[in-house]
Amino acid sequence: MRVLLTTWGSRGDVEPLVGLAVALRGLGAEALVCAPPDEEFATLFARAGVPLVPIGPTVRSVTAGAKPPTVEDAVRLASDLVAAGFDTLAPAAEGCDVLLANGMMAAAGARGAADRLGIPYLYACYHVRGLPPRKIAPEAGGQSAKDAADKAHWEQGQKTIAMFADALGGHRAKLGLPPVEDVLDYVYTDRPWLAADATLCPAPPERADIDVVQTGAWVLPDDRPLPRELEAFLDAGEPPVYVGFGSMATASPEDTARVAVEAGRAQGRRVVLARGWAGLAPIDDADDCFVVGDVNQQALFPRVAAVVHHGGAGTTTAASRFGTPQVVVPQIGDQPSWAARVAELGIGVAHQGPAATVESLTAALATALAPQTRTRAREEAATMRTDGASVAAKLLLDTVGTQKPPTTA
Known part of the structure; x- marks a missing residue:
């Protein structure tokens, strides 16, 4: 069994995928990860013995500059990462049985790569804000913290569509693939995985429009001694x-x-x-x-x-x-x-x-x-589970051949 995992983000985005890759290896699967080529990430992969396929620019070059990224910078980065999904992920996924992507910055291109190869695709996030937003804008006038959070989540979804739709459509057209009618549905799927502990970040119980698979957090074991x-x-x-x-x-x-x-x-x-x-x-x-x-x-x-x-x-x-x-x-x-x-x-x-x-x-x-x-x-x-990566690894392997992830952890 061969699995490709991918993300583009900071260490907090990358390390959980390394933890999942190690758990998959423990079950006899071969797992490789496409992630940004930052030096500290390469060190992390080497320590865990997990193959790294570099994708996109370094995160540090984008986020730690003298000035914060502009909206134009974000749109350009989104386009570049979609292109990387088609140009880098697709070759890396050759011979893989399933592809899992974390976060929108990597997932838009990753879904395209999975489609090209005809392999199952899964989307995972580490917080409920990474779940697909509701399709209908929240009603105006809501005063609660939840109302404000729902509104911010929906607005972020609209920005995401604006950032990715053109790039995704253009690359699909070049390959003769049909256009995507709903970018968010296409990338997030209706069965997103939530890799977070249920005590710290419970899945929203009121979301009847999606079937969230909550696995627990993916933690990479670390046995290094302190200096x-x-x-x-x-x-x-x-x-x-x-x-x-x-x-x-x-x-x-x-x-x-x-x-x-x-x-x-x-x-x-x-x-x-x-x-x-x-x-x-x-x-x-x-x-x-x-x-x-x-x-x-x-x-x-x-x-x-x-x-x-x-x-x-x-x-x-x-x-x-x-x-x-x-x-x-x-x-x-x-x-x-x-x-x-x-x-x-x-x-x-x-x-x-x-x-x-x-x-x-x-x-x-x-x-x-x-x-x-x-x-x-x-x-x-005492209430937190520590086996999230193992749970996810077993579920991931179970999806191969079904084209559809299990509905519960």
């Missing part, structure tokens, strides 16, 4: 606070690091500062701050007092799995939704807005470090 210097730092005092923003390029790395360290000090806590794509660095020569690069979060998070992060699916899931309280400072996309869920469950704090101050982060940490928050975090951790 000796970090071990020594952890052993030298009370558990510190971890602060990291992953692939997010913050507006001012110097301010972000200063706020993090000073807020930690205000709570009497040392800080483990993750460098990330923002390039966070120590603010002085004091010995209460330790900077890390790529580190095993599965080994580190159980040993810290709280995790301050951007609200990516992977970091939120990792902190939650180990019962570590969180402060989520959301930046973009689905991150505000993860922040809201963390607060709703009582396992941490949702920071208001993407730019923390010393005062706001100090106050958030006070709540996150409270005993009742840790108790709630541990209670919720």
